[in-house]
Amino acid sequence: MPSDGSTSTSDVRSRLLREATRLFAAKGFEGTSLKDISEAVGIRKPSLLYHFPSKDLLRQSVLEQMLARWNEVLPNLLRAATSGVGQFDAVVEETVGFFVEDPDRARLLVREALDRPAHISRLIGEYVRPWAIIVCNYIRKGQQQGRVHADVDPESYVAQIINLMISSIATFQCVGDVTGPGLSPQQRLSRHIRELCRVAKSSLFLPTAN
Amino acid sequence: MPSDGSTSTSDVRSRLLREATRLFAAKGFEGTSLKDISEAVGIRKPSLLYHFPSKDLLRQSVLEQMLARWNEVLPNLLRAATSGVGQFDAVVEETVGFFVEDPDRARLLVREALDRPAHISRLIGEYVRPWAIIVCNYIRKGQQQGRVHADVDPESYVAQIINLMISSIATFQCVGDVTGPGLSPQQRLSRHIRELCRVAKSSLFLPTAN
DNA sequence: CCTACCGATCGGTAGG
């Protein structure tokens, strides 16, 4: 019975996951203590360890929760990925949207890539290779049809664009302002993403002859 | 007198900087202890603290050393940056080369961007804004001359390409293999960089009419 | 979900 209004029901576990995500993204796994996380939720450290038996299992749970959300979005993405120039836009924007919706997802992935490269390699093999191969085949078909630049290296192109989408959102807050202020963060983000999509598309497709 | 062959002269300080760079890049600032660094050099922790009075000053020194090296390379870069399509290649390749020469530089910058975004914002203002403005003006001139795509957003484009160059090398070891193995790391890196340069150029310049 | 407590390790100092 939530009589005090601060703890709604018994979603302590999900609140722990949320605060852990936020703090791991902001200060890193080693830079965050269990005390930081538990007190952000309003409980003591041993209580956290009741929900997550160790710090490392908490880290794994944080990543698993994010990947589970990605698997929810993936069907939409694959549906949009069948063919055509407009569909390409949709795939990029849908993927970017996943990370814009919560930039901590991007920061978490970049940190994990730096801290545990072998783990990220495994996740890539599991979560992105399947549909990366599909995209590569789509690119090669486009090259045969003359819609895609002949000198594109499909595998490397896909790797670069994935990397660009994730890391540019992860570090957006500080690398976004190369040439000074003058715009609101929202405006900068919007320009940033539009240019990201433009780069991805313009470096893939030949200009349409119109 | 270096009689034992392990310590050449008294470059303990520079060896500490080298090992600190390597360990901060690999495991992060919070994930690296002063003991790790000092023992990698073969001395005790208090001896490290004689050369660098605190862990935070060591971090600053590591970054300063890297930025000093960048300032040595910058003149070559600015000389090549004057005009033309071939020159654009030279600038990108020279910049990429700086980070390929030692990928720890890229990892250090990405980690710093995540850990201390305000600090990286300041460094960007100091080290990259000056010549980023020059590049933006060059892009705008190219747009007027019809050599550069009209819909390029110069500021965002520069931010994206800088971000791409650094982060793709920082996380190359794990994100490079989106579509499976089969190539040596050297071959993969070479393909990766070639595609990176192609994306940068192809998304900027209009196809030459030949 | 709590209090009380554990050994280990942290960055840093004293003193030589």
Added chain:
DNA sequence: CCTACCGATCGGTAGG
């Protein structure tokens, strides 16, 4: 450049 040591904090456990 070392040994010896400091208080603080770490992840984790006992026990309720």
